[in-house]
Amino acid sequence: MLYYSRMITIKGVSKLYTDGTVGLKNIHLQIEAGEFASIVGRSGSGKTTLAKLLIAEESPTRGTIEIGGWNISRIRQRDIPLLRRQIGVVFQDFKLLPSRTVFENIAFALQVAGAPPAHIRRVVPQLLEIVTLEDKAHKYPVQLSGGEQQRVVIARALVHRPKIIVADEPTGNLDAINTDEVIEILKRINRFGTTVLLVTHNRDIVNRLGKRVIVLEDGEVVSDVKHGKYRL
Amino acid sequence: MIIYSAIRVVKFAVQNIWRNLGLSFMTVTILIVTLLSFNVFLAMSVMTRFAVATVKEKIDAGIYFSPEATDQQVQEVQEFLRTFPEVKSLTLKTRVEVLTAFREKHKNNPDILASLDELGENPLGPTIVVSTFEPGQYTAVLGALNTPELQKIIEGKTFDNNQGFIERLQLITKRVEQFMLGVSALFIVIAFLIIFNTIRVAIYTQREEISIKKLVGASNGFIRAPFLLNGVMYTVVSIGVAAGIIFASLGFLDGYIQTVFNAGFSLTEYFRSHWLVFLYQALGVLLLTWLSSGLAMRKYLRA
Numbered sequence: 347m348l349y350y351s352r353m354i355t356i357k358g359v360s361k362l363y364t365d366g367t368v369g370l371k372n373i374h375l376q377i378e379a380g381e382f383a384s385i386v387g388r389s390g391s392g393k394t395t396l397a398k399l400l401i402a403e404e405s406p407t408r409g410t411i412e413i414g415g416w417n418i419s420r421i422r423q424r425d426i427p428l429l430r431r432q433i434g435v436v437f438q439d440f441k442l443l444p445s446r447t448v449f450e451n452i453a454f455a456l457q458v459a460g461a462p463p464a465h466i467r468r469v470v471p472q473l474l475e476i477v478t479l480e481d482k483a484h485k486y487p488v489q490l491s492g493g494e495q496q497r498v499v500i501a502r503a504l505v506h507r508p509k510i511i512v513a514d515e516p517t518g519n520l521d522a523i524n525t526d527e528v529i530e531i532l533k534r535i536n537r538f539g540t541t542v543l544l545v546t547h548n549r550d551i552v553n554r555l556g557k558r559v560i561v562l563e564d565g566e567v568v569s570d571v572k573h574g575k576y577r578l
Numbered sequence: 579m580i581i582y583s584a585i586r587v588v589k590f591a592v593q594n595i596w597r598n599l600g601l602s603f604m605t606v607t608i609l610i611v612t613l614l615s616f617n618v619f620l621a622m623s624v625m626t627r628f629a630v631a632t633v634k635e636k637i638d639a640g641i642y643f644s645p646e647a648t649d650q651q652v653q654e655v656q657e658f659l660r661t662f663p664e665v666k667s668l669t670l671k672t673r674v675e676v677l678t679a680f681r682e683k684h685k686n687n688p689d690i691l692a693s694l695d696e697l698g699e700n701p702l703g704p705t706i707v708v709s710t711f712e713p714g715q716y717t718a719v720l721g722a723l724n725t726p727e728l729q730k731i732i733e734g735k736t737f738d739n740n741q742g743f744i745e746r747l748q749l750i751t752k753r754v755e756q757f758m759l760g761v762s763a764l765f766i767v768i769a770f771l772i773i774f775n776t777i778r779v780a781i782y783t784q785r786e787e788i789s790i791k792k793l794v795g796a797s798n799g800f801i802r803a804p805f806l807l808n809g810v811m812y813t814v815v816s817i818g819v820a821a822g823i824i825f826a827s828l829g830f831l832d833g834y835i836q837t838v839f840n841a842g843f844s845l846t847e848y849f850r851s852h853w854l855v856f857l858y859q860a861l862g863v864l865l866l867t868w869l870s871s872g873l874a875m876r877k878y879l880r881a
Binding site for chain 1: 579
């Protein structure tokens, strides 16, 4: 588990793609443990690239990324699963297994890590309670609303009790009511001490949160305000 | 923890097959067809070799001496032939034995028998029957007898009549073996491509699940293991079914095969005594499925 006051440290990170596209340009960021930070910007500004670098789905061309003091810039292939068990990830497109129930989808993340069945039976109901889906445990994703599906994803992201949650456009496919529910859950998780990194272009959410706002533009950080508002 | 992971690997492997029942069935069917074809070639090859060996066994050369040849001279020729390493066996038939055999052969032809009786004495000389290890060696062995001295006492050699047959047989055997080798090689390549593609499709249908497993922290080994176990399952089932079909078919065909080759040859017995052939084929199939799975999964297992 990661216990570190500076949860995420990004130093001089650039990401260049082989076709010449610039994903990120010389990014410097520091996110403290327990912080709730929103990363905003237009499409193509580098928000998702940053999220992908944090979960080692991509590696930086230059610079270093430290997660809880662990330099993951050149992480070994075999260490990636360990990193991903310490960072909860929430995506816009849910990424739930359609052939498994809500309970099974959440349990799946514990199963791949070799958790004993008794642990799974104990933890999954607790997570379902956090995202208020206790009564939907045996439903399939297709039987749930978009907001409910995203809450399942959040529950799954929490199975390993991560110190960081990276949520990349988690409300992109949701209506206003479901969006509020998901954001409320993220805020609640943050109150428990989990660092939350919210990638979004939803102005209302960012303005209502009143938390740190990092603005990206053409792969560069153009603004970083402690209690900011959405502005491009 | 390892035991839980192992149990889950088995569970996921069974789920892979169950959820892709059609593709799994197709993969196993192709493997069975490949194995059956390979074993048909193998059986054909074994039968051809046995047939060639049987024919070779029956080929020998006769050296016919004139009735005037003395026992001493015949004995010397026999000793001379024994010095050849190519000679497998020598059988001497005395004049009496040759006459008895001749009478037996022509017992239904009273004219020949009457002519023999009219002659009053045995007109036939002794015979040496020579067998060599390979048909091609007769020419050299019998050629050594073409000396003016021996030609006076040797009336004839029957091998010349068989030479063309032996050459044809050797040519046919060589061609059949080349053809089988070529067809087997081609078949293995085709089988590899079909199986590789089938497994690739099976893995492609599960690319979403693979990406989710990676996302939630599954190791590449944990993701790969169910597919490798599927390879083992495909191998066991396909070898089992193919062996069952082969033995059932041979049980039916062996009677006919024995009629052609006479007693002493049984394909069932051959496959029973060469059971390692199935083990090698199982290893081959396993390698094929693992290689296909490995190549197909490679792109989904990158970070």
